[in-house]
Amino acid sequence: MIQGDLKVTAPIRWAMVGGGRGSQIGYSHRCAALRDNSFQLVAGAFDIDPERGREFGESLRVAPERCYPDYQTLFAEEARREDGIQAVSIATPNSTHFAICKAALEAGLHVVCEKPLCFSVDEAxxxxxxxxxxxxxxxxxxxxAGHQLIRQAREMIANGDLGEIRMIHMQFAHGFHSEAVEQANPGTRWRVDPRYAGPSYVLGDLATHPYYIAEMMLPELRIKRLLCSRQSFVASRAPLEDNAYVLMEYEGGAMGHLWTSAVNAGSMHGQKVRVIGSRASVEWWDEHPNQLRYEVQGEPVRILERGMDYLYPQAREDDRIGAGHPEGLFEAWSNLYYRFALAMEAMDRGDTTAVEALGIPDIDAGVEGVRWVENCVRSADAGAVWVDYA
Known part of the structure; x- marks a missing residue:
């Protein structure tokens, strides 16, 4: 199923807000967007310091006159050009996402935004x-979510390979912030400051990733109520948590559990999603993203490998190289970005059916992520009590 052909009609003229020199996430956005020639980086407001942003933009071969001092100027000036931008990616601290995203939409632009979209469901x-x-x-x-075997799990669940779904266990628990590393690292410091990070730290920054993956695997599942307990083991991070546990009761009776932590000492990443059915289970671990563990009760464990013919076709749509060659995070991001580009093209021609078929993490996924965090914080701050999901 490896085609290697271009997927979009023409590269989408694209800009970035944030993501300047030294930004790991900015580099991830650019690698993903440019890999399949789906986007062309033509403008940006890359840094809060205009001169530093201009110099960095020029190093990316963006014309100096299209390296702007702020997002307001970027949107206004690009709107005056016949070859102005069509889309923008937002790679800035959480507290700025709402205003920038709103301004971009008002300017008629498509948007790719870091999560969370904003701090409240009302804003979302x-x-x-x-x-x-x-x-x-x-x-x-x-x-x-761009890793291919997540789509394999989705198809297996939909096909009934696991039987009736009973439990979903999710975690994203690393150990790199077991000490107050933010004291010497500005890139971490804002993440533990509620003025910039919002009402949560690891719930919003880490937990929403496996939560969305579970949503992708089980799109029909709906939370009925949840209970959240959160802790600040590094005391200076309070009121934001660096560890949390969430129990979820779903409509229909299934149960979910999510553990998220930045103080899981010794863990490299620790992101896993395990779905347990009445006859079998699947487990995906992002440190081994090319494998899906499939366990049928009473049978030997099977390890499903990326790119193999025995997978469902939907799990092979994004093959870039043959089975046995490992793919990683940049490939996963690239899979999302080319789908974002196809969705933008489809929306421009009014084809909403094509947009829905692409299965991207869209505005609805963004709203749901904000809603989930808001409910978790509400439960935790009330004393770790069950709350109806609202």
């Missing part, structure tokens, strides 16, 4: 209404 719903009104795509970079 405002962005969704605006995106629908302007008929623009808002993609959210749940980058791990």
């Amino acid at each position: 719903e405002e962005l969704r209404a605006l995106a629908q009104e302007r008929r623009r795509i808002v993609g959210v970079t749940y980058g791990y």
Whole structure:
């Protein structure tokens, strides 16, 4: 199924807000967007320091006159050009996402935004209404969701290979912030400051990734109520948590559990999703993303490998190289970005059916991520009590 052909009609003229020199996430966006020639980076407001941003933009071969001091100037000036931008990616601290995303939509641009979209469900719903009104795509970079075997798990569940779904166990628990590393690292410091990070740290920054992957595997599952307990083991991070546990009861009786942590000492990444059915289970671990563990009760464990003919066709749509060659995070991001580009093209021609078929983490996924965090914080702050999901 490896084609190697271009997937979009023409590269989408694209800009970035944030993601300047030294930004790991900015580099991830550019690698993903440019890999399949789906986007062309033509403009940007790359840094809060205009001169530093201009110098960095020029190093990326962006014309100096299109390296702008801020996003307001970027959107206004590009709107005056016949070859102005069609889309923008937002790679800035959380506290700025809502304002930039709203301004981009009002300027008629498609958007790819880092999560969270914003800090409250009210703001998220405002962005969704605006995106629908302007008929623009808002993609959210749940980058791990681009790994192919997540689609295999989705198809297995939908086909009934696991039987009736009973439990979903999710985790994203690394150990790199077991000490107060933010004291010497500005890139971490804002993530533990509620003024910039919002109402949560690991719930919003880490947990929403496996939560979305589970949503992708089980799109029909709906939370009925949840209970969240969160802790600040590094005391200076309070009121934001660096560890949390969430129990979820789904409509229909299935149960979910999510553990998220930045203080799981010794763990490299620790992101896993395990779905347990009445006859079998599947487990995906992002440190081994090319394998899916498939366990049928009473039978030997099977390890399903990326790119193999025995997988469902949907799990092979994004093959870039033959089975046995490992693919990683940049490939996963690239799979999302080319789908974002196809969604933008489809929306521009009014083909909403094609948009829905692409299965991207879109504005609805962004709204749901904000809603989930808001409910978790509400439960935790009330004393770790069950709350109806609202």
